[in-house]
Amino acid sequence: MxxxxxxxxxxxxxxxxxxxxxxxxxxxxxxxxxxxxxxxxxxxxxxxxxxxxxxxxxxxxxxxxxxxxxxxxxxxxxxxxxxxxxxxxxxxxxxxxxxxxxxxxxxxxxxxxxxxxxxxxxxxxxxxxxxxxxxxxxxxxxxxxxxxxxxxxxxxxxxxxxxxxxxxxxxxxxxxxxxxxxxxxxxxxxxxxxxxxxxxxxxxxxxxxxxxxxxxxxxxxxxxxxxxxxxxxxxxxxxxxxxxxxxxxxxxxxxxxxxxxxxxxxxxxxxxxxxxxxxxxxxxxxxxxxxxxxxxxxxxxxxxxEKLVRADSRFHRALPIGATDLSNAKAYGSTKTSDTADTLVDDDDDLPYHGTASRSKTTARSEDTPREMDMARDAEMGYLRNGVVVDRTYSVRSD
The missing domain is CATH 1.20.1070 (Rhopdopsin 7-helix transmembrane proteins)
Structure with missing residues (x-):
């Protein structure tokens, strides 16, 4: 055919x-x-x-x-x-x-x-x-x-x-x-x-x-x-x-x-x-x-x-130290919460000063004297020895 x-x-x-x-x-x-x-x-x-x-x-x-x-x-x-x-x-x-x-x-x-x-x-x-x-x-x-x-x-x-x-x-x-x-x-x-x-x-x-x-x-x-x-x-x-x-x-x-x-x-x-x-x-x-x-x-x-809404670092502010009992492990903002994706407080050196009791190495300024820095560390260690955990995380949940 x-x-x-x-x-x-x-x-x-x-x-x-x-x-x-x-x-x-x-x-x-x-x-x-x-x-x-x-x-x-x-x-x-x-x-x-x-x-x-x-x-x-x-x-x-x-x-x-x-x-x-x-x-x-x-x-x-x-x-x-x-x-x-x-x-x-x-x-x-x-x-x-x-x-x-x-x-x-x-x-x-x-x-x-x-x-x-x-x-x-x-x-x-x-x-x-x-x-x-x-x-x-x-x-x-x-x-x-x-x-x-x-x-x-x-x-x-x-x-x-x-x-x-x-x-x-x-x-x-x-x-x-x-x-x-x-x-x-x-x-x-x-x-x-x-x-x-x-x-x-x-x-x-x-x-x-x-x-x-x-x-x-x-x-x-x-x-x-x-x-x-x-x-x-x-x-x-x-x-x-x-x-x-x-x-x-x-x-x-x-x-x-x-x-x-x-x-x-x-x-x-x-x-x-x-x-x-x-x-x-x-x-x-x-x-x-x-x-x-x-x-x-x-x-x-x-x-x-995107669990966290994070602003620019220049808008960051130091947050007061919160007391979180690790035995509960349910506090909002605790480092053990699974919803914490990041922190609003980073390692910037331009954070303002909020008193010696709440300062750490990340919040201390360059003009602080060694004695003031030692006092801040001693105060923080005192909180830790008394069973209080220093918590600097603060998550903003998007859901």
């Missing part, structure tokens, strides 16, 4: 050639084209890639989230909402992958719009209807998490401003959820249980509703992210005024908040201009559900690595 040389006919399109398939009665001839086969093939491949990608990334992130989150943090409402949304997205996309092997994607049934009542049709309808219901639950979990996090971020505002932002956020979330619920109802009625009997007008209504849901969902996510990012931007600006310029948890959440606002918008714009049924719009809530817990884990890891 490889030795055959074909002569090209520029007036002939091989993909448009038709072939005849018999109808369910075994007699009626029905014309089909190769282009129809390729269209269904492209639809199945694109959907399997999109659904499979979401299954892999949400499943992996859910496992990581469960392993990386501390036990006491797993009871928080934000964690439950974020983990629940990941789990629901995972289940929904598994069901969507299963539906690709159903009667809905069989070329013979798809080409003839012939879906006989039977176990295969009922199974396909149940799987797709369950996936649609899970879509509503996913959006509910995501918007609930956004509303809750907006309320947490705005807790430092005035009572009136906090209530106003919360009310507006709830209204925006309810508007997006209402459109999503209406889309799910129409899709279940016309496209799942009414497959093969839906009219052109119903299909057009379903298409317009899907585009409206796409727009309102992205607008709502952008609204929440904008409030979140603006509030954090002011907080970061204030931190810079306080000479706290390290790349910390607030900057991390700020970056992820910007991504939560712009990345779903990219997928929404792409899905708006792509062919119907490609399901790129399903990536919009998935991206948001991924970024929400991911930003929290990144920020927590950064916080764990």
């Amino acid at each position: 490889g030795d055959i040389t074909w002569l090209t006919n520029t007036t002939f399109n091989g993909y448009e050639q038709s072939f005849i398939i018999a109808g369910p009665d075994g007699k009626t001839a029905f014309p089909a084209t190769i282009e129809d086969i390729l269209r269904l093939n492209t639809l199945c491949i694109s959907q399997s890639i999109i659904f499979g990608t979401q299954v892999g990334i949400t499943g992996l992130l859910f496992v990581i989230l469960m392993l990386m989150t501390k036990r006491d943090k797993r009871q928080s409402a934000v964690f439950l909402l974020n983990a629940g949304s990941l789990l629901m997205i995972f289940i929904r996309n598994v069901l969507a992958c299963l539906s690709l092997n159903s009667i809905f994607y069989n070329f013979y049934n798809w080409e003839l719009a012939y879906y006989p009542v039977g176990p295969e049709l009922k199974h396909a309808q149940d799987v797709n209807a369950a996936a649609e219901v899970l879509g509503i639950i996913i959006n509910t979990l995501i918007f609930s998490s956004l509303v809750l996090q907006i309320r947490i971020v705005c807790c430092t505002l005035t009572h009136t401003a906090k209530i106003g932002i919360t009310v507006v956020s709830v209204i925006v979330a309810l508007a997006a959820l209402t459109i999503r619920f209406a889309l799910a109802v129409l899709n279940i009625e016309y496209n799942i249980f009414g497959i093969g009997t839906s009219t052109i007008q119903q299909f057009q209504l379903l298409t317009h509703m899907a585009k409206a849901n796409n727009i309102i969902t992205v607008a709502a996510i952008a609204f929440f992210s904008a409030i979140f990012v603006v509030k954090l931007a002011f907080a970061i600006h204030l931190r810079r005024k306080l000479n706290m310029k390290q790349f910390g948890p607030m900057q991390i959440i700020f970056v992820m908040g910007c991504q939560t606002m712009f990345v779903p918008l990219i997928f929404a714009v792409i899905s708006y201009y792509t062919a119907v049924g490609i399901q790129i719009n399903s990536l919009v809530p998935t991206v948001v559900a991924i970024f929400l817990p991911l930003s929290g884990m990144w920020a927590s890891a950064q916080t764990a690595n």
Whole structure:
């Protein structure tokens, strides 16, 4: 076969050639084209890639989230909402992958719009209807998490401003959820249980509703992210005024908040201009559900690595000597505490003088006489002999 040389006919399109398939009665001839086969093939491949990608990334992130989150943090409402949304997205996309092997994607049934009542049709309808219901639950979990996090971020505002932002956020979330619920109802009625009997007008209504849901969902996510990012931007600006310029948890959440606002918008714009049924719009809530817990884990890891907020050495001041009983080993600031990452008192020689009783070799100045230095050491040794430990550590915990 490889030795055959074909002569090209520029007036002939091989993909448009038709072939005849018999109808369910075994007699009626029905014309089909190769282009129809390729269209269904492209639809199945694109959907399997999109659904499979979401299954892999949400499943992996859910496992990581469960392993990386501390036990006491797993009871928080934000964690439950974020983990629940990941789990629901995972289940929904598994069901969507299963539906690709159903009667809905069989070329013979798809080409003839012939879906006989039977176990295969009922199974396909149940799987797709369950996936649609899970879509509503996913959006509910995501918007609930956004509303809750907006309320947490705005807790430092005035009572009136906090209530106003919360009310507006709830209204925006309810508007997006209402459109999503209406889309799910129409899709279940016309496209799942009414497959093969839906009219052109119903299909057009379903298409317009899907585009409206796409727009309102992205607008709502952008609204929440904008409030979140603006509030954090002011907080970061204030931190810079306080000479706290390290790349910390607030900057991390700020970056992820910007991504939560712009990345779903990219997928929404792409899905708006792509062919119907490609399901790129399903990536919009998935991206948001991924970024929400991911930003929290990144920020927590950064916080764990930076246990101490340390200023410049020129701002250091000598701290009075504290008495810590080592028998308890629980005093905050004791050298035995595991939370002490560093000390605010270093070995600088420019520390001020606070009396001979509290001086050591690190706090003595060069102009002190040898007699004064000996008196300071004798006084300190006296404290040690009486069972008192000189403690100069003072940790500032970031958690």
